[in-house]
Amino acid sequence: MERKRIIAQVVAAILLYTVISLILEKEYTQPIILRELGEGLIFGIIYGLFIWIREKWRKKGSS
Numbered sequence: 001m002e003r004k005r006i007i008a009q010v011v012a013a014i015l016l017y018t019v020i021s022l023i024l025e026k027e028y029t030q031p032i033i034l035r036e037l038g039e040g041l042i043f044g045i046i047y048g049l050f051i052w053i054r055e056k057w058r059k060k061g062s063s
Contacts, residue, residue: 006051014044 018040025032 006048006055009051010044010048013047014040017043 014037018036021036021039022028022033025036
């Protein structure tokens with residue numbers, strides 16, 4: 001998978017996580033938004049690593 005495609009998926013995951021968390025939280029103050037954005041960033045990094053490892057493993061298995 002291309003690097004741009006992985007980055008796009010990670011950014012989408014961060015945004016979705018943050019928006020859904022804010023909707024469920026039902027509070028929109030600055031500290032809550034920053035906390036949810038930080039959690040979304042951590043989630044996005046973990047998700048990106050998962051995608052990258054999965055792609056490397058698939059390429060290794062097909063060779």
